[in-house]
Amino acid sequence: MATGDRRVVIIGYDQAELLDIACPSDVLDAANRLGVTPRYEIRLASMGGRAVRCASGLTLAAQVKLEQVAGPVDTMIVAGGWTYLEQAEDQRFLDQVRRVARMSRRVASVCVGSTLLAAAGLLDGRRATTHWFYADKMAEHYPAVTVDPAPLFIKDGSVYTSAGVTSGLDLTLALVEEDHGAVLARAVARNLVTYLQRPGNQAQVSVYVAAPPPEHAVVRELVNLIEADLAADLRTSTLACRAGLSTRHLARLFEQQLGSTPSRYVRGARTRAAARLLESTRLPLTGVAARCGFSSTETLRQAFLDHFQTSPSVYRMVHRRRAAAG
Template identity: 65%
Template sequence: MRRVVLVAYDNAQLLDVSCTSDVFDGANRLGVTPGYEVTLATVGGRAVRCSGGLTLAAHARLDQVRGPVDTVLVAGGFGHEDAAGDTRLITHVRRLAAEARRVASVCTGATVLAAAGLLRGRRATTHWGWAARLAARHPDVTVDPAPLFVRDGNVYTSAGVTSALDLSLALVEEDHGASVARDIARYLVVYLQRPGNQAQMSMFLTTPPPDHEPLRDLVSYICAHPADDLGTEALAARTGVSARHLTRLFTTHLGASPSRYVRTVRVEAAARLLSTSDLPLASVARRCGFGSAHTLRQAFVAHYDTSPSTYRRMLRGGGPHDRASIGMRPPATTAST
């Protein structure tokens, strides 16, 4: 069995624990060989109270877990800063990491890995809401808040909460192949393995409606009509302001020029069509305001670091893919998170 040591602490996020353990359990139920033996380890072997109020009983005392182990995985949660300041927890995470084939964190568990020195000189991600703080406290870590998960050598970090599913499925795929990971995803009724370089949150969620009412109406129009003439002059005329003033409004309220914002809307609209329809690329391009499939491809690669056809194939689980490099470059964003 592959030994997985899942490290938790008070105020950990229950989903960070359950998502990972259920993916490994799903692999075992499919009869993979070798399977996974998941051990929930805590300081002193104490039960931990999760941030949602439920209490988890530990399998083992962290100081009594001995290597070698296959995977050390640290959960995230609101207690991550206290956990990072616990010298006992940090000492044993560092010790086990030295004897593990790979080390991983979910969400703000990256704070614990960083405190243990395991992210030094590496690229990593974490929950988008904590990325700036992690970067400020650990300047020796290249923190990228965009991807769902990042692999740097044998160290894996993932974004917030349910990205634990994406990371765990990727780990299982690495061990047992894409078909096993897809079967687990189907069993858990989850999205069929989002690529690691997909943004943590869609721009339609991360960018709140602007307070400026005419601009808010214009943004709604852009999102609903990506195939229309959305040039700066045309948008300015629709809003009743000059092109220069419109550019100032977009920069102030949305952190991007009108053209950049429109391009991102169109690319994300294309991504939705690619994942929900069988339309040929030329049709997707036309519906989303791109002049041709070639123009769509250029914009798509710039945003997602993968081609439209590869993106569609990955989302539908078609064909083998080398996921080792996925998540190694962030997609473009229109506004900081």
């Protein structure tokens, strides 16, 4: 390793998802091939330096024992895998994840690797994402983490989590852009013949792979009501009255079915709808706010800051630039 290289440690284990390892490593390797300075020094680590037998049946040779990783580390990335629940109960493994995280400039995960970060206590008090299919389970087991199953990836401070499998590519392109700028990140994307970096706040699920609607008929009906008219009176008391339930009972149903309070669900639905309008129309912010049920542009701005960590105007500007670049 040359002096000043960015050390990247990807953590694998038995039955890890191959793409969770390959997407980050190949993005960083493509950046190296384009001549970035400093370069990325990429190493696959495992407990005891054991070979990583991936879920696909292919086996990868680990280059370093996780227990022997020494700092400083630029980026630690934890892969997802079919045995993630077993890993989440392995205290020796979690101790090493915590140790390496302490010496890392930033920490990231792909897919259900976020559950391992949560098990290590690295996501407490943070907003994080994971594969949409496993989001409810993660939220249930780690209540100190705000789990948002919608975005492709989320940055909360120096901790980054991404959704299922190939979203690791989008996350790593974002890391490259953060390190070396948007021009280089777009060059890497072209080199990999992939989309010129989907924004992290883009929904990870389409209508074809979306999670099923709530099983409970009342919650399903209310969700349809909310989505149909976001500008309506959607206070929890109003929704409870429509359903013929107490507000406490309604809150329990929403937590059980959606992992969210009614008010938080409504706010998220309004924010996502506002994002779509900002992407696809030239409506002024006042019009976007009104159409999506926000009482003012300030409440819209605050919702965007909480949900996307950026303002509506910046979101619109960045989306237009990316669309133009594409």
